[in-house]
Amino acid sequence: MMENQQDWVAVDWGTTHFRIWRMHGDKALEGREASCGLLSLKREEFEPTLKEHLHGWPTESPVLMSGMVGSRQGWQEAPYLFLPVSLKDVAIGAVDVQTKDLQRKVHVLPGVACQEESRPDVMRGEETQMLGLGAGSAEWSGMICLPGTHCKWVKVALGQVQQFDTYLTGELFSILRQHSILRHDLEAGDVDAEHPAFAKGVSTGFVESTPLLTSLFRVRASSLLLDRDPVANLAFLSGRLLGEELRSATQNIEKTEKIQLVGGSSLTKLYARALSLVGREVDLHSGDDLVRLGLTAAWQFLYPQTE
Amino acid sequence: MMENQQDWVAVDWGTTHFRIWRMHGDKALEGREASCGLLSLKREEFEPTLKEHLHGWPTESPVLMSGMVGSRQGWQEAPYLFLPVSLKDVAIGAVDVQTKDLQRKVHVLPGVACQEESRPDVMRGEETQMLGLGAGSAEWSGMICLPGTHCKWVKVALGQVQQFDTYLTGELFSILRQHSILRHDLEAGDVDAEHPAFAKGVSTGFVESTPLLTSLFRVRASSLLLDRDPVANLAFLSGRLLGEELRSATQNIEKTEKIQLVGGSSLTKLYARALSLVGREVDLHSGDDLVRLGLTAAWQFLYPQTE
Numbered sequence: 073m074m075e076n077q078q079d080w081v082a083v084d085w086g087t088t089h090f091r092i093w094r095m096h097g098d099k100a101l102e103g104r105e106a107s108c109g110l111l112s113l114k115r116e117e118f119e120p121t122l123k124e125h126l127h128g129w130p131t132e133s134p135v136l137m138s139g140m141v142g143s144r145q146g147w148q149e150a151p152y153l154f155l156p157v158s159l160k161d162v163a164i165g166a167v168d169v170q171t172k173d174l175q176r177k178v179h180v181l182p183g184v185a186c187q188e189e190s191r192p193d194v195m196r197g198e199e200t201q202m203l204g205l206g207a208g209s210a211e212w213s214g215m216i217c218l219p220g221t222h223c224k225w226v227k228v229a230l231g232q233v234q235q236f237d238t239y240l241t242g243e244l245f246s247i248l249r250q251h252s253i254l255r256h257d258l259e260a261g262d263v264d265a266e267h268p269a270f271a272k273g274v275s276t277g278f279v280e281s282t283p284l285l286t287s288l289f290r291v292r293a294s295s296l297l298l299d300r301d302p303v304a305n306l307a308f309l310s311g312r313l314l315g316e317e318l319r320s321a322t323q324n325i326e327k328t329e330k331i332q333l334v335g336g337s338s339l340t341k342l343y344a345r346a347l348s349l350v351g352r353e354v355d356l357h358s359g360d361d362l363v364r365l366g367l368t369a370a371w372q373f374l375y376p377q378t379e
Numbered sequence: 380m381m382e383n384q385q386d387w388v389a390v391d392w393g394t395t396h397f398r399i400w401r402m403h404g405d406k407a408l409e410g411r412e413a414s415c416g417l418l419s420l421k422r423e424e425f426e427p428t429l430k431e432h433l434h435g436w437p438t439e440s441p442v443l444m445s446g447m448v449g450s451r452q453g454w455q456e457a458p459y460l461f462l463p464v465s466l467k468d469v470a471i472g473a474v475d476v477q478t479k480d481l482q483r484k485v486h487v488l489p490g491v492a493c494q495e496e497s498r499p500d501v502m503r504g505e506e507t508q509m510l511g512l513g514a515g516s517a518e519w520s521g522m523i524c525l526p527g528t529h530c531k532w533v534k535v536a537l538g539q540v541q542q543f544d545t546y547l548t549g550e551l552f553s554i555l556r557q558h559s560i561l562r563h564d565l566e567a568g569d570v571d572a573e574h575p576a577f578a579k580g581v582s583t584g585f586v587e588s589t590p591l592l593t594s595l596f597r598v599r600a601s602s603l604l605l606d607r608d609p610v611a612n613l614a615f616l617s618g619r620l621l622g623e624e625l626r627s628a629t630q631n632i633e634k635t636e637k638i639q640l641v642g643g644s645s646l647t648k649l650y651a652r653a654l655s656l657v658g659r660e661v662d663l664h665s666g667d668d669l670v671r672l673g674l675t676a677a678w679q680f681l682y683p684q685t686e
Contacts, residue, residue, distance in 0.1 A: 144603075152604070185604055191589070192600040222560075222596055240595040243559055251554045252547070253529075282498070283627035284591060285620075288547040289529055293499040296451075297459075297492055313592075320590035 076375045079133040081126065082367040085141035086197060087111050090121070091363070094129050098368045102129075110140050118147035119171055122178070134177035136166060136371050138200040138363065142180035152185035152194060158232040159208035162199050163373035181370060184233055193238050197363070198224050201334055204366030205357055207231065208373065215325050216332045217347075217354075219339035221246070225321045239317045242339060245310060254288065257295040258309065259302035262338075265345040267307035269300075274349045277315020287312050314346040322352060335359035383682045386440040388433065389674040392448035393504065394418050398670070399432050401440075405675045409436075417447050425454035426478055429485070441484035443473060443678050445507040445670060449487035459492035459501060465539040466515035469506050470680035488677055491540055500545050504670070505531050508641055511673030512664055514538065515680065522632050523639045524654075524661075526646035528553070532628045546624045549646060552617060561595065564602040565616065566609035569645075572652040574614035576607075581656045584622020594619050621653040629659060642666035 077097040084091040088109035094102040108121050118141065126135075142150035150167040166179035183196030198218050206212055210231045218224045221243045226236040249258055264270065276282055282290065291309055294300040300308075325331065331352055333343060336359020347354055384404040391398040395416035401409040415428050425448065433442075449457035457474035473486035490503030505525050513519055517538045525531045528550045533543040556565055571577065583589055589597065598616055601607040607615075632638065638659055640650060643666020654661055 192604045194600050237593050238596040239592040247558045285546040286544050289545040293501050297499045
């Protein structure tokens with residue numbers, strides 16, 4: 073297949089960030105970024121914001137966007153596509169955004185959802201990262217772990233998203249650290265994944281030798297009784313929550329299957345270490361360019377040829 | 380045994396509350412309360428505060444206090460007694476508090492702790508409530524559930540505390556409600572324990588049909604996809620956390636054994652409902668006077684006779 077070599081514009085627009093690239097086929101010629109995420113914008117400000125960041129670039133190139141910009145709280149909703157769905161269909165399901173001033177096509181990728189009443193779940197943005205991994209190929213199969221505030225575990229078979237689960241682990245860690253009684257017992261810095269307390273936390277969670285809700289209070293009790301230091305407490309808490317997640321997230325994955333771990337988040341190294349502690353092998357994918365690569369893959373599905 | 384009929388003073392002094400009673404033997408003749416908890420006091424302010432609230436009462440009656448006033452952050456630390464420990468020994472282990480002006484004896488009850496490295500845990504205040512239940516009697520045995528921000532499950536055999544576990548359930552519910560992404564999806568009022576979503580939450584947690592960290596995110600996803608209303612979401616979240624707690628807290632309790640549920644907290648009715656949903660019977664104990672009754676029981680152990 074001849075690849076599309078047109079000029080176009082890729083946009084990654086989330087709740088707090090905005091990144092935009094001037095593209096020629098699969099090559100990024102120029103990039104810009106800003107902090108104008110959804111949280112800082114009213115609905116009528118999206119188009120002027122995009123226009124401002126397109127300044128000086130070719131005026132006719134179409135735009136493909138991904139992220140929360142396509143949510144109900146964004147510029148224009150691109151409704152979720154429901155499981156099972158191929159990543160190619162997500163790409164070609166991009167929604168046309170209504171514009172007032174801009175004299176060019178603007179598309180936004182939809183999110184993916186599971187509407188089964190027993191396991192409702194949503195993603196928006198991760199589908200683009202998976203396209204960036206190459207998982208939209210009709211030959212691609214695997215289990216993908218995308219760490220983040222809300223970590224996703226996604227089962228893809230032959231380019232089709234079949235099932236996924238979201239874990240609130242990252243957010244729970246963050247609010248326990250900031251708002252709970254444990255906050256006085258936890259080091260302020262980064263988690264040390266090499267600390268023995270991290271490994272202890274992972275194994276406690278993975279075999280559930282202590283229930284989660286009890287483990288949490290014991291972080292406090294350990295400080296009072298055993299003088300465990302804040303660095304160890306922080307490592308234990310992080311490991312304990314990750315172990316809890318891995319206990320269920322890995323239970324239906326064959327021991328021999330490598331997990332596709334998406335990098336880019338500072339959490340990735342914690343996931344890599346925790347997975348290694350529970351005897352799982354990973355393929356680590358660099359995450360820095362994944363959204364742009366995903367937008368490029370989506371672009372090729374959407375505009376499959378030019379000549 | 381002839382009971383002690385002396386005049387004395389009972390004090391329940393926690394992080395945010397202060398209650399004091401003028402006692403004659405086991406009778407409360409007069410009570411006062413104030414909001415001068417630990418959080419509002421410097422160390423040197425405890426004695427003047429107590430003195431102020433003793434105003435007009437007999438000047439020689441000894442004082443027995445319970446609660447966080449005996450913690451390291453309180454007036455004077457009454458170090459934890461370690462498991463296994465009889466509740467009678469907790470009572471007679473009351474520590475003499477050093478005073479400057481007050482010309483009377485002032486005692487504070489110690490807390491109880493488990494120092495095993497695999498299950499460190501602490502309580503301070505609950506030992507007094509258990510004394511109020513009568514659990515200090517050498518004939519008393521049972522499993523006691525004391526709901527609260529940090530719920531305690533305590534195994535007592537023949538008046539001796541043998542084992543206990545603390546669950547962070549109440550605090551976790553509160554911080555998820557205030558600080559997590561779920562906050563927009565949750566009703567602001569009280570939990571409706573009769574709502575079908577509460578029962579669904581309890582059963583989901585009790586059999587762990589969905590992992591906790593996934594259940595939490597699904598509260599959000601349910602709002603987005605299934606239009607589940609905030610009242611149902613709140614009931615589900617509360618039930619889900621309680622079900623998680625009960626799954627482990629009840630696993631080593633014989634099905635035929637009634638659980639001794641301590642009332643007084645607004646959480647008690649939620650625990651009663653959740654326990655009933657998982658097929659457990661309870662003896663519900665009124666909690667309003669439990670601390671005063673516990674101080675009275677402790678007093679009788681401490682000053683066993685007067686004539």
